Structure formats: C-alpha cells, structure tokens
Amino acid sequence: MSFAEATSVARLSDSTYAGEIQSGWDIFGVSNGGYVMAIAARAMAEATAGRDLVSISGHFTNPGSPGPITIELTEVKVGRAISTLRAEVIKDDKILLAATGSFADADREINPVEWVQGAPPELPPIDQCVRAVPNPDAPLPPPFMGKVAVALHPDDVTAFDGGTGVAQMRGWFRLLEDEQPDALATVVAADAFPPAVFNANLPLQWTPTLDLTVHVRDPRPRSWMRCVFNTRFVSGGMLEEDSEIWDEDGKLVAQSRQLALVPR
Amino acid sequence: MSFAEATSVARLSDSTYAGEIQSGWDIFGVSNGGYVMAIAARAMAEATAGRDLVSISGHFTNPGSPGPITIELTEVKVGRAISTLRAEVIKDDKILLAATGSFADADREINPVEWVQGAPPELPPIDQCVRAVPNPDAPLPPPFMGKVAVALHPDDVTAFDGGTGVAQMRGWFRLLEDEQPDALATVVAADAFPPAVFNANLPLQWTPTLDLTVHVRDPRPRSWMRCVFNTRFVSGGMLEEDSEIWDEDGKLVAQSRQLALVPR
Numbered sequence: 001m002s003f004a005e006a007t008s009v010a011r012l013s014d015s016t017y018a019g020e021i022q023s024g025w026d027i028f029g030v031s032n033g034g035y036v037m038a039i040a041a042r043a044m045a046e047a048t049a050g051r052d053l054v055s056i057s058g059h060f061t062n063p064g065s066p067g068p069i070t071i072e073l074t075e076v077k078v079g080r081a082i083s084t085l086r087a088e089v090i091k092d093d094k095i096l097l098a099a100t101g102s103f104a105d106a107d108r109e110i111n112p113v114e115w116v117q118g119a120p121p122e123l124p125p126i127d128q129c130v131r132a133v134p135n136p137d138a139p140l141p142p143p144f145m146g147k148v149a150v151a152l153h154p155d156d157v158t159a160f161d162g163g164t165g166v167a168q169m170r171g172w173f174r175l176l177e178d179e180q181p182d183a184l185a186t187v188v189a190a191d192a193f194p195p196a197v198f199n200a201n202l203p204l205q206w207t208p209t210l211d212l213t214v215h216v217r218d219p220r221p222r223s224w225m226r227c228v229f230n231t232r233f234v235s236g237g238m239l240e241e242d243s244e245i246w247d248e249d250g251k252l253v254a255q256s257r258q259l260a261l262v263p264r
Numbered sequence: 265m266s267f268a269e270a271t272s273v274a275r276l277s278d279s280t281y282a283g284e285i286q287s288g289w290d291i292f293g294v295s296n297g298g299y300v301m302a303i304a305a306r307a308m309a310e311a312t313a314g315r316d317l318v319s320i321s322g323h324f325t326n327p328g329s330p331g332p333i334t335i336e337l338t339e340v341k342v343g344r345a346i347s348t349l350r351a352e353v354i355k356d357d358k359i360l361l362a363a364t365g366s367f368a369d370a371d372r373e374i375n376p377v378e379w380v381q382g383a384p385p386e387l388p389p390i391d392q393c394v395r396a397v398p399n400p401d402a403p404l405p406p407p408f409m410g411k412v413a414v415a416l417h418p419d420d421v422t423a424f425d426g427g428t429g430v431a432q433m434r435g436w437f438r439l440l441e442d443e444q445p446d447a448l449a450t451v452v453a454a455d456a457f458p459p460a461v462f463n464a465n466l467p468l469q470w471t472p473t474l475d476l477t478v479h480v481r482d483p484r485p486r487s488w489m490r491c492v493f494n495t496r497f498v499s500g501g502m503l504e505e506d507s508e509i510w511d512e513d514g515k516l517v518a519q520s521r522q523l524a525l526v527p528r
Contacts (some may be wrong), residue, residue: 009410054502055475055523057321059348059364061341074351076362077325082474082525084323086350086362088340098340098350099364100323102474109528110501113466117431117496167381202377210346210366211319213477215523217500232381235516236481237374238318252499259319259479260347264373 003175003185006147007035009043015073022057023066027142031064033209033258034191035144036097038184040087043071045184048083051103052219053183058087058099059211067091076100081108106219108254121170121228123153129172130157131198132194138170141194148192149174156199165171167192167231173245183219183254189227190214190243190256197239199243206258207239209229214256221245221253237262267439270411271299273307279337281307285355287330291406295328297473298455300361300407302448304351307335308365309448312347315367316483317447322351322363323475331355340364345372370483384510385434385492387417393436394421396458405458406482412456413438420463427465431495435459438488447483447518453491454478454507454520460493461503467522471503471524478520485509485517503525 001022009017019042025035041056074086082104089097123129129151132141153170173189175181190213197204226246231239238259245254265286270448273281283306289299303321338350346368353361385392393415396405417434437453439445455476461468490510495503509518 055323056321057364057475057477059319059321059340059366061343061348064275076323079325084325084362095340098348098364100321100364100475102323108501111468111526113468113498113526115431115464115466115498118366134381167379197379200379202379203373204377211321211364211477213321213342213475213521215502215504217497227504233481233516234377234379234517237372238479238481252497255497255504257477261376262375264375 002110002179004179007039007042007184009039009046009071017071017073019043019069019071021064021066023070024087024143025147027144028139028206031121031210032144032191033060034188036064036089037212038083038187039069040071040089040097041101041187044085044087045103047073047085048103052106053216054102054104055213055215056099056101056162057211057213058097060097061211062094062096065090066098081105088184114247116252118244120226120250123170123172123226124233126151128154130154143211147176148188149176150192155217163199165199165201167196167200169196169229171227172224173227178223181221183216186216186221186245186254187214189225189245190254193227193229196241197231197234200231202234204262207262210259210261212256212258214254216254218247218251218253221247224248225253234262266443268443269307270477271303271448273303273310273335275310279508280339281335283307283335285330285333288407289411290370291408292403292470293328296408296455297324297476298452299326300353301363301476302451302512303330303333304335304353304363305360305365305448305451307337308349309367311337311349312367315347318366318368319477319479319481320363320365320451321477322361323474324361326358326360328355328360332384345369355499364499380516382508384490384514387434387436387490390415392418399526402456411440412452413440414456427463429465431459431460431464433463433493436488437491442487445485447480450480450485450509450518451478453489453509454518457491457493460505461495461498464495466498468526471526474523474525476520476522480518482515482517485511489517497503498526
C-alpha cells in the first residue's frame with residue numbers, strides 16, 4: 001500500500017472526512033504521530049482544493065491504533081494566498097490529534113530572497129547507512145519501519161547500545177518503492193526516526209510526543225531526504241526535538257519541532 | 265495597567281470568555297501576536313482551573329487591533345496530568361488566532377533528569393543594554409515597547425542601521441514595574457523583540473507571523489529574562505525565528521519558534 005493510499009481520505013461533507021489508520025504504522029503498538037498528522041493534513045489539503053501545506057501544528061491527546069477514523073474540519077480563514085483550517089482526528093469518540101494547518105496557493109508570488117545558515121547533514125551513501133527494518137521478535141525496530149525507508153548514519157546507531165553522548169540522529173528518509181513524496185511525506189519524515197535523545201545516554205524511556213509542528217519550505221521534494229534530529233534541552237520533565245529535512249541537492253525541504261513529555 | 269490586567273478575561277460560559285485587546289500593544293498598528301496569544305492562553309488557563317501552560321501553538325489569521333474580543337474555547341482532552349484546549353480569538357466576527365494549548369497539573373510528578381546543551385546568551389548588565397522605548401514621532405520603536413521592558417544587546421541594535429550580518433537578536437525582557445511574570449509572560453517575551461532577521465541585512469520588510477509555538481519549561485520565571493532569537497533559514501518565501509528564554513540564574517524558562525511569511 002502506497003503512502004498516498006495509507007493516508008487517503010474520503011469526503012463525507014465539507015467538514016467531515018473519513019480515513020483509516022492502517023495497521024503496521026505503529027511503535028510499541030501506538031500509531032506513529034507523524035503518520036496520523038499526515039492523514040489530517042491530507043483531509044485539510046483536499047478541503048483547500050489542493051493548496052500546498054506550509055505549516056501544521058498539532059497536539060496529540062490519545063494514542064492512535066489501526067481502524068477507521070473521522071477527520072472533523074473547521075475553516076478558520078480562506079485567504080487569497082493562505083487557507084487555515086483546524087482538524088481533529090477522532091477514533092472511537094476520542095480525539096487523537098487536534099491540529100491546525102496553513103496551506104498556500106501554489107501560484108502565489110514567492111519572495112525570492114534565499115539566506116541559508118546551515119547545511120544538510122553529512123551522510124554516508126545510503127548503502128553504507130543502516131537500514132532500519134522491523135524486528136518481528138522484538139518491539140524495536142518497530143513495525144513502522146516497514147512502512148517507510150529509513151537509513152541511519154552508522155555513527156548514530158549506537159543509540160541502541162549506550163549512545164554517542166550527542167543527542168543527534170541523522171539519516172536518509174524515503175517513501176517505499178520510491179513513491180514520489182509530497183509535502184505530507186515530510187510530516188511523516190519529521191517523526192520517523194528513533195529519538196535523538198536515545199544517543200544522550202540518559203535514563204529515559206520512550207517519550208510520548210505532546211505536540212509537533214512541521215514547516216514545509218518545498219512542497220515537492222524528490223525521493224530521498226537527508227534528515228537530522230537534535231535534542232538540546234531535557235528539563236522540566238520535557239524535551240524538544242528539532243529536525244531539518246533537506247533534499248539530495250542540498251535544499252531545505254522542511255523543519256520540525258516536537259515537544260515530548262518525559263515520563264517519571 | 266499591569267500585564268495581568270491587560271490579558272484579563274471574564275468567563276461568560278464554559279466555552280466563551282470575553283477579553284479586550286488594549287491599545288498601545290501594537291506594532292505598525294497591528295496588535296502584538298504574543299500579546300493576543302497570551303490573552304487566549306489566559307482564558308484557557310482559567311478554564312483548566314489554573315493548570316500551568318506547557319505548550320501553546322497558534323496560527324494568526326487576521327491582524328488584531330484594540331477593542332473587545334471573544335475567546336471561544338473547545339475542550340480537546342482533560343487528562344490526569346495534562347489538559348488540552350482549543351481557543352479561537354474572535355474580533356468583529358473575524359478569527360484573529362486559532363490556538364491549541366496544553367496545560368499541566370502543577371502537582372504532577374516531573375522527571376528530574378536535566379540535560380542542557382546550551383547556555384543563556386551573554387548579555388551586558390541591563391543598564392548597559394539599549395532600552396527599546398516607543399518613538400512618538402516614528403513607527404519604530406513601536407508603541408508596544410512601552411508595554412514591556414526590552415533592553416537589547418548593544419551589539420545587536422545595529423539592526424536598525426544595516427545589521428550585523430548575523431540574524432540574531434539578544435536582550436533582556438521583563439514586565440513593567442517588575443510585575444511577577446507567569447508562564448504567559450513568556451508568550452509575550454517570545455514575540456517581543458525586533459526580528460532577528462533585521463540583522464541579516466537582507467532586502468526584507470516586516471514579516472508577518474504565520475504561526476507561533478511556545479514551550480514553557482518553567483511556569484514561574486522570576487523578573488528579568490535573558491532572551492536570544494535566531495533565524496537560520498530564509499527560503500521558499502518563509503523564515504523561522506527560534507527563541508530561547510532563560511532566567512537570571514541560567515535556567516531555561518521557555519523556547520519558541522515562529523514561522524513568518526516573507527512578503528513579495
């Protein structure tokens with residue numbers, strides 16, 4: 001099943017779309033948050049008649065699991081260049097995700113100023129990275145890793161064996177079978193990697209995402225993306241994880257930030 | 265008028281609060297976005313019976329101006345430790361801001377792990393920084409600067425005279441008359457400084473905020489806060505601005521990120 005199919009939605013009315021969380025997109029039995037957000041973004045994008053995702057931010061309130069979902073949309077503003085909508089992803093009468101998204105007209109005039117203080121992460125060629133594949137006999141790597149292609153920088157894979165001491169995770173991301181990615185693929189990429197904080201060698205378990213924001217700079221990325229995730233601050237019972245997602249040509253495709261609560 | 269008064273709200277029902285955007289909190293005639301978000305957060309916090317703001321993210325859809333507003337709340341989830349709500353700030357039948365906030369029980373168990381890769385910005389003492397005060401004869405510094413205390417690092421003030429070439433803005437922030445700040449004060453702090461990108465010396469005008477997220481690590485900051493704002497990427501007609509807000513003792517109080525659209 002393609003990513004487009006796994007995130008597909010059916011319009012029931014202007015404000016209600018039906019979708020389905022597919023099985024296998026999970027980690028410790030909980031559906032991947034980026035995947036759930038991508039379904040919400042799909043419904044929002046269709047309601048805007050195909051405008052491009054620029055920004056989506058959402059708070060996760062209940063764990064997702066496979067099965068039918070409803071996406072309830074509320075129009076906030078339809079502007080000349082930008083449309084903003086709310087989406088709630090509902091399963092079994094519980095809200096899994098409350099998101100807000102802004103979508104831009106593809107033909108809008110874009111300011112051509114480019115000023116980039118940064119560079120894509122240095123990564124070995126994909127075949128020298130460590131492809132994350134599900135382990136059928138253990139919870140990690142999770143089933144989700146069978147739904148996308150993630151190839152980790154070999155220096156960062158020690159996460160699972162004590163950690164590098166630097167809360168960073170780098171690697172390649174692609175949809176399976178080289179499916180052409182769209183802006184929504186970056187939403188999944190932004191939540192597809194093992195937590196960067198695993199490399200900090202701290203006494204932390206898996207950290208549930210409270211909120212996730214993805215800012216899309218290029219809504220039409222190509223194939224493999226170079227990704228880097230960093231956590232700098234674990235404090236107050238929380239940690240942030242920031243990502244940069246670049247294309248193969250060294251162009252910034254998206255940025256993300258999530259806040260995770262660190263369980264006691 | 266104190267910050268608490270300027271952001272005060274009156275409960276009309278479980279889902280509706282009345283507030284008022286006070287005059288003087290504006291920049292080029294548009295109410296400061298962090299201030300408008302703080303009013304929304306005030307209503308949400310009151311609806312949670314005083315839980316602490318942990319995360320608020322919102323999309324700005326219409327410019328604010330002084331006058332009465334309504335804050336429409338929708339409960340997303342009331343959990344044992346975390347409550348999540350939606351808020352829409354409505355003025356003259358237009359939605360100014362669509363926000364989602366998560367609030368935590370102050371007595372929840374907090375994981376004590378602290379791991380901080382970073383430090384507060386180096387700042388001269390406050391009296392050696394440049395206090396931003398409104399210019400009654402020009403649009404900048406704006407009237408808003410009379411409502412909070414912002415003292416800029418002298419090295420960064422060249423923003424208004426060509427720029428340092430580094431898209432960074434550092435300085436001190438405090439409420440007026442040393443009013444005790446709460447978590448909502450960090451929401452204003454996160455949007456209170458001149459854009460960091462002004463120092464990049466690019467052909468850019470004022471950049472309207474599309475969305476803003478504030479993550480609060482310490483809901484009870486003390487007096488002056490050390491703030492640093494950075495922009496790293498201007499591309500695709502957008503730029504991000506990240507902030508770190510620290511207290512005087514070197515503790516991280518909050519982080520923020522906003523996405524601004526760069527007008528053509």
